[in-house]
Structures are given as structure tokens and as C-alpha cells.
Amino acid sequence: LHIRDNSGVSVIDISGRLTLGDVPTILRDEIRRLIDEGNRRILLNLSGLTYMDSSGMGLLVAAYATMSREGGQLKLCCLTSRIKDLLLITKLYTVLEIYEDEPAALGSFAVAAH
């Protein structure tokens, strides 16, 4: 889990497996912290995420819903085919804001800001 700032957007790089356990807890706390600090633009870069179970999926959607409630935006980008399939089957692909790559995602934040 790595957090960086890219043109005003907090980008969280998630890699490995997002399953029931420590990683979701850390990720949840980090997202909570970013929101509490007034951050309203978060991008989750999932290029290194190889596997995600239903608790990981629940975490992503809950984070997305929290962010929307707070008036902010949480987007995803760079999905591996496996994660993409998972989100397609569960129809979350159409609900969440997902972009092919990071520049496209960052661009969408910028457009929204204008």
C-alpha cells in the first residue's frame, strides 16, 4: 500500500491480494484518514492487485459510497483482467468510476474541477 499525490489527487497504489485480513483494515483506515483530512479526490491504482475477495469488494464499494456522501470522488484505474471480470460479473463495473490508466483517471478529476 503506497500513497502519493499526483496533480492534487491522492493516489493509493494497491498491490497483492485484497482479502479478509489486515490489508483491508489498513486501506480502510487510510481512506478514512484522507477523507478526514479534507481530501476529496482519491484514485485507487489497482495495477498490482492480483486477487480480491468479496470483503475486498465490499471495502471498495463502501469507500466509494462514503466518498460520494462526503461530496468527493473516489475512482479506480488500471484493473487487472481478473479484477475487471469480478467487477463485471457483479455489475459493480458500471457503478464505480473506473478508468483504463492513471492519466485518464487524473484527467477526469481535472475536467470535473472546471
Add this chain to the structure above:
Amino acid sequence: MSFPEIDSPSFKEAELRSEWTRVAALLAAFAGLFFVVVIRGALSLAVGWRGEAWPFAILLAVMTVYELARLRRVRQAITLHLAASRTRWAFNVFVESLFPTVALLLQIQTPSFGPDRALTSPVVLAWLLFLILSTLHLDPALSRFAGVCSAVEYAAVALWIFARYPETTSVAPFVVYGTAISYTAILVLSGFAAGAVAGQIRQHVLAALHDAENRAKITQFEHDLGMARSIQQGLLPSVTPCLPGFEVAGWNQPADETGGDYYDWQQLADGRVSVTVADVTGHGIGSALIMSACRAYARAGLAMDPDVHKLLNHLNPLLFHDLPAEKFVTFVAALVDPQYGVAQMISAGHGPLLFYSAADDRFLCYEAQGPPLGLLPRFAYTGPVTFKFDVGDILVLLTDGFIEFANAADEEFGIQRVQDVIRASRGKEPAEIISGLRAAVLQFAAGARQLDDLTALVVKKTAPASI
């Protein structure tokens, strides 16, 4: 006291039982001593000394009566679950330490011993007997207290003898004083040694009780889980629905005692039958609770209004409010109309939804109409998909436990293998198709552990429409 008071009722009982053993052991020792005293009395009569042993016999009798009374009190305390009183036990330790003191005083009066030999007579060893058995109090402080009492009383008697009978110290004062001091020291040290032993025994007893309590808790927990499992399995439908021209079968195997998956079917008033498969995030007892709530909503909802589209849009906010954040339910329901052989199916994030068309020998994979239930309360699901069953067509609703069942090489069973099995068993009954799937996935896993719940529901059209 160096050890904290242990409040657990089981330790209090263990303490009382140990005390009972201690008193019983003392009584046995008294019986042995009594025997020795009587033999010595008889022998002393034979050599012409009269009555030397009898005061000791009387003292032993008094001690026996005292200990019998104590044994009775301890027994009562065990029966009535009374707590042991520290002060009373300490007082008892003091009273018991007085017995050897009285014996020592009697020894002084015994002509064959006299004051000079009394201080090294076997009577002194009686204190050690009490000290050894004091370990069964399971209280280091009481053992140390017993040691101090014994030593103080011994020293007091010694000082009294030195004062009362100055001749005892006139010949070899150094030896006499030294012996008395050594005996006193040995008694104190024995008390402390007994205290250390008592502390060890106490620790072991506590550990054993802790283990026993844990085992009891585990047994209770297993019983509760078993109960939850049988209740949950009881929620699965047992009687096949009346669906002319169709056959229906379902199967569920949780990864743990209880699971978050379920399948269901329900006979509706209009002659249609609803079939449902749902998967709650995770598995285990928490998911089982959510599963039963979801099932209850779905059954009640469909009984009131057999409209799967409305059902989803109602279920979603209801579950959102019931479920903890991040928990959700993937849910699929199909209404099968036997009269026209038509089904309406809607899915909330549930997949795969496989439909095998016998005429084309190919699979149709239906998509979900929206995300899983309980995540986004205001989401509006689109309407259900409608499809027609021809004879030989098979609808297979599975949970991802099948697809994602991984073998030792971390390779997943996958949708292709599922399709292969269905195709291979397309001529069979739904129950056989399911057992084929089950056998195939187990063979594929080759002993790898089942990590997720497995659920399958198969609907097959076996005869032309009834009109």
C-alpha cells in the same frame, strides 16, 4: 499474600476439596500415631514404666475429634458452596500448631524424657508433618504462617525450659542453645519451603481448572454451532416444488459449520415457482445470520407480490440498513412459469447465470441487472430478463465457491469446467447434474481445502408445456 485471591467458584471448590484431603490425611496420620503410642504404652508397661504413653493417646484423641469436626465443616462448605474464610483457616493453622506444643510440654513431664531431651524428641517432627500437609491449603501464605507458628511455639517452649530448668544448659550450653536455634530455623524454613510447594500446586490447579473451563466453553460453542448449522440446513427447501414439465434440485455445502450461501424455491399462488440463489459476503456464523434475514425478506416479499423486479428494489435498501458496512449479498431469483415454460430472472451482482440450450448445444451467460444488495441503497435495478425453456434446456445457478475452488497449484475450477460438466451430464436429472459438478470440483481440488461455501441450483425442462 503474594498470590491474588482467586474468585472463581471452581477454584474455591478445588481449595475446599484439597483442604478435605489434607484433613483426611492428618486423620490417617493420627490413626498411625495412635497405633505407635498404644504399642509404646504396652511395651513400657512390660518394662515396668507406667502410664507414660497415655497422655499422648488422650491428646491424639482430642486432635482426632478436632480434625473430624473440621472435616465435617469442610464437607458442608463443599456441599453448600460456601467460600473458605482466610481468617478462620489461619486460626485453624494456629490451633493445629498448638498440638505438637502440648505434646512437647507433655514430653517434658515424661520421666524417661525429661526437659533436657524433650527439645530433640520425635514430637518436634509432628510440626513437620503439619507443615508438609499444609501445602494442600494451596496457599503459600498459610504454609509460611504455619512454619512461623511452629517455630515461635518451639522457641517459646525452649526458652521456658531454659528458664525453668537451668540444669539443662549447665553442662553444654553451646550445644543445647545451638540445637534449639537450629530446630527453630528448620521449622521456619520448612514453612517457607512448604509455601513454595503450595504455590506451585496452586498454579497447577489453576491451570487445570482453566483448561477444564476452556474445554467446557468449547463444548458449548460447538453445540451452539451445531445447532445453528441444523437450523440453517433446515431453512433449505426439502420438498421439490410442483412445477409440471420441470425438474428442480439444489445443493449447499458451507465451508464452515454454517455459511452465507443459500438456495430456495417457493411455490407461488399463481402457479409459478420462484427459485433463488444468494451469497452473503464471507462465510461462517455472521454470514449465516444475514442469509436468514435475506431469505425471510425474499420469501415474504414474493408471497405478497410475485414481481422479482420490485423485490430487488425493496430488498436492497432493507438489507443496506440491516447489514454492517462492506457486507453485501449477491442474489438471483427466477420466476418459472410451467404453463408457458417461460422464466423471468433478475440478478443483483450474482453470477455466473448459465443457461444451457439443448437445441443449439450452447451456453448463454446472463448478466446481472445491478450491483449486489446492501451496498448502494438508492440503486434502481433494471427489469428482469425473460427467456423460454425448451425440453432439455437447463438453468444452472451457482455461487462463486464453485468457480473459485482452487487446487494445490492455485488454479481455479473456472467456468469452462463447469460448462463441460453440465454438457456431459445434459441428459441427466438436475440432482445428478449437481452431484456431477460436486464430484468434478472435488476431484479437481484433489484434497485442497474448501474455502468458500458451495451452492448450486439446477432447473431443467423435461417435458413439453402442459397446454
